[in-house]
Amino acid sequence: MRQIEAMAVDRPGAGFRPHHYESGPLGPDEVDVQVTHAGVCHSDIGMIDDEYGISRYPVVAGHESVGVVVGLGSAVDSSQLRLGDRVGVGPIAGSCMRCVWCRSGRTQLCASRDDTVMRGDRGGFASHVRASSWQHVYRIPDEITSAEAAPLLCAGSTVFAPLLRHGVRPVDRVAVVGIGGLGHLAIQFMSRWGCHVTAVSGSAGKEEAALALGASAFLNSRDEGALGWVRGTFDLILSTVSADLPWDQYVDALRPGGTLSIVGLPAAAISVSPMSLLPQAKVVAGGVPGSIEDNRAMLDFAARHGVRPVVEIHSAGDADRALRSVREGTARYRAVIEM
Known part of the structure; x- marks a missing residue:
């Protein structure tokens, strides 16, 4: 359990304010990632401004998170993830891994999938983000910077x-x-x-x-x-x-x-x-984001073939400006916050 420092929004159209919550115990399949870079996507704006009619405030959005593994559940495969790995957590942070869709490799269609931004108050605009299934945590290739990797997790996928x-x-x-x-x-x-x-x-x-x-x-x-x-x-x-x-x-x-x-x-x-x-x-x-294997292939392909998002990098203190650029459609082409 750890104290999470997050950036929350209290009403549609508002800017960020500090917000804190307790993460709770780490489950056996869960992974905690200390966030260094967070992409800002239009889906984040959709939740922040209640475009979908499901937001409950305060909202902590964010679903393009890159950072470092700082917590591993007891059932996490240690051959796949280790403490200190540079990884990404995208729009889908978990799935049941038992249904016909998960067992056939189509994890993005799981009815119980954990949509990071739809959680409402535990997204990636925070010091840490938790993945509910370790299989949905992706190692970032060395060739791709963390600021570039963040938008790949959603837009790229x-x-x-x-x-x-x-x-x-x-x-x-x-x-x-x-x-x-x-x-x-x-x-x-x-x-x-x-x-x-x-x-x-x-x-x-x-x-x-x-x-x-x-x-x-x-x-x-x-x-x-x-x-x-x-x-x-x-x-x-x-x-x-x-x-x-x-x-x-x-x-x-x-x-x-x-x-x-x-x-x-x-x-x-x-x-x-x-x-x-x-x-x-x-x-x-x-179209929806890809499956686990789709996303691994996407990151590998991007690394080998030089596919990189064009990003505008904002400091955490300048996060409201990043939010405005996406709201107004002026970002060229993806806004990323250094957390």
Whole structure:
């Protein structure tokens, strides 16, 4: 048991204040991590500002935590984790490891999964964060700094998992909609994977950045008829934006059997005409962060192929500024707090 020093928020739109709580005894499968770096994700803002209607204040958010192992439960496999290891705890801090989803390797679908940010008052914006299942604690490769690793745990996992989930091949043509916190990583992963990547944005000013990240082509979605130019082009379209899009036009841009994977969170219902999907067996799929093995593969791939988030690093004393940059959408591209 230890005293945890956390950064809490008391109401929607507010800034951080100091908050303390007792961690409680360490369970047999649990791991305590002393946090050195914490990424700020839009899902954190969703909990802090009660966008989902489930927040109970005070809220301690944070689900992209990197730090050092300082506590191990009695059942933790010592060949996998040791005291002093540099590790990450992401959006899923545990799962039951007994259900059909966990036993088949799809831990991200476990009905009892421990969603770090959804705990409400025990997230990663704190001196320590606890993982309820040691298998969900990831060693960070030496090639990746702790500030870079933090956003990979959520944003990186979210955009890398569709490559595995949908069987994307190096010869495929893919499109990434949005060049932001998720999209700038998706472009890097997909281009290093070997794909021809088209970056899609409504901002013409992002073309240079998209090409520098590894995109092969750029499409300004605000140009008249732009989506019609790419009809039947892509094997996979990854939508990373929190916006309501002309979904039928994006489905039309898929090749037969292609997949529209949605990892951003639109505000309204997603509506697609049956005739856009059925005749050519196209797929519209939701996206969640990857499984345990997906995440290990993602970190290894990022280390070997130079995939790195572009981060703005803030001190703990400047954490409110990091919060504002994500709230206002001005972070380029991920905000990280040095704890």
